Amino acid sequence: MALLEVENLHIAVGSGGKLLPVVQGVSFCVDENETLGIVGESGCGKSLTSLAIMGLLGDSTVRITGGSIRFDGMDLLTLSAPERRAIMGNRMAMIFQEPMTSLNPVYRIGDQIAESIRQHQQISRSAARDRAVELLTLVRIPNPSERVDSFPHQMSGGQRQRVMIAMALSCDPKLLIADEPTTALDVTVQKEVLELMADLQDRMGTAIVLISHDLGVIAETCDKVAVMYRGKIAEAAATADLFAELAHPYTRGLLNSIPVVDRDVEWLEAIPGRVPTLEETLTGCAFHPRCALATDFCASRAPETSQFKPNHSVQCHFAGGSTT
Numbered sequence: 001m002a003l004l005e006v007e008n009l010h011i012a013v014g015s016g017g018k019l020l021p022v023v024q025g026v027s028f029c030v031d032e033n034e035t036l037g038i039v040g041e042s043g044c045g046k047s048l049t050s051l052a053i054m055g056l057l058g059d060s061t062v063r064i065t066g067g068s069i070r071f072d073g074m075d076l077l078t079l080s081a082p083e084r085r086a087i088m089g090n091r092m093a094m095i096f097q098e099p100m101t102s103l104n105p106v107y108r109i110g111d112q113i114a115e116s117i118r119q120h121q122q123i124s125r126s127a128a129r130d131r132a133v134e135l136l137t138l139v140r141i142p143n144p145s146e147r148v149d150s151f152p153h154q155m156s157g158g159q160r161q162r163v164m165i166a167m168a169l170s171c172d173p174k175l176l177i178a179d180e181p182t183t184a185l186d187v188t189v190q191k192e193v194l195e196l197m198a199d200l201q202d203r204m205g206t207a208i209v210l211i212s213h214d215l216g217v218i219a220e221t222c223d224k225v226a227v228m229y230r231g232k233i234a235e236a237a238a239t240a241d242l243f244a245e246l247a248h249p250y251t252r253g254l255l256n257s258i259p260v261v262d263r264d265v266e267w268l269e270a271i272p273g274r275v276p277t278l279e280e281t282l283t284g285c286a287f288h289p290r291c292a293l294a295t296d297f298c299a300s301r302a303p304e305t306s307q308f309k310p311n312h313s314v315q316c317h318f319a320g321g322s323t324t
């Protein structure tokens with residue numbers, strides 16, 4: 001049994017009295033010590049999927065309308081969101097793109113880490129502070145016993161993201177969800193933060209769900225990949241199998257969108273157009289308006305998930321394979 005099993009998850013957004021589907025039948029699983037990458041352009045439903053797992057879909061406009069989420073043998077959706085947070089608080093942790101939105105600017109980072117430790121463990125203030133210094137050491141902040149007294153604005157973007165990782169790890173979670181953790185960072189710092197996450201995973205065995213719009217980031221870091229397009233999994237496989245042969249035209253487009261830094265190319269517009277908004281109704285395959293291979297059939301019928309290769313699934317009429 002996998003640590004996390006998401007099955008046929010549906011999420012809808014309420015707008016003007018009617019529900020618009022935003023996540024439509026998403027399934028994946030993650031084992032202990034494994035990294036799953038979820039990749040797709042902005043607006044595909046990656047963040048809502050991760051917030052659903054964390055039990056953080058708080059406001060009533062966004063609702064889980066179907067499917068199941070099992071974690072460590074527990075069926076999470078049978079619990080209310082607050083119950084779930086109470087039970088799961090120290091077994092799952094999440095980090096976000098912009099650490100400044102999660103860090104409080106008026107408190108020293110050491111106090112914030114210590115506070116987060118004391119929410120989960122009954123230890124003294126001074127023990128929590130010692131643990132904060134240890135965690136800062138673990139995430140390779142230089143001079144941790146001095147930096148523990150810094151305010152967030154006194155640190156660089158990369159250091160703040162390391163502090164967020166330290167806070168996430170303070171409760172020793174089994175699963176870490178990182179939603180675009182390096183998107184706001186420059187390439188070198190991005191690489192360091194990703195290496196840090198991989199290193200911590202090796203040491204602690206944490207399962208990681210890494211969300212990114214950048215297929216290059218996912219390729220370097222993840223054991224397996226789920227490519228998301230407009231609320232569905234367009235293609236999924238182990239990373240090596242995926243790159244051995246990309247099955248979905250969308251994934252091929254994402255690969256071509258990786259900016260080439262060492263050549264004089266600004267950005268290749270590999271996929272024309274944009275992700276349709278929730279309000280735009282579409283028949284057939286959601287990708288067909290942007291797809292070079294699309295036919296009338298694609299415009300009229302949505303593809304089912306089929307097995308492209310063993311353990312490599314795809315939703316495309318043209319990818320071949322057998323329909324499941």
Ligand SMILES: Nc1ncnc2c1ncn2[C@@H]1O[C@H](COP(=O)(O)OP(=O)(O)O)[C@@H](O)[C@H]1O
Pocket residue numbers: 013022040041042043044045046047048049061062277278
């Ligand atoms: N609270 C919300 N209310 C209404 N629509 C939302 C809300 N959150 C997200 N959405 C919409 O749901 C879609 C998926 O959003 P999101 O999961 O954030 O995508 P991603 O993380 O892949 O960029 C987007 O079209 C977004 O505008």
Ligand SMILES: [Mg+2]
Pocket residue numbers: 043046047048179
């Ligand atoms: Mg997002």
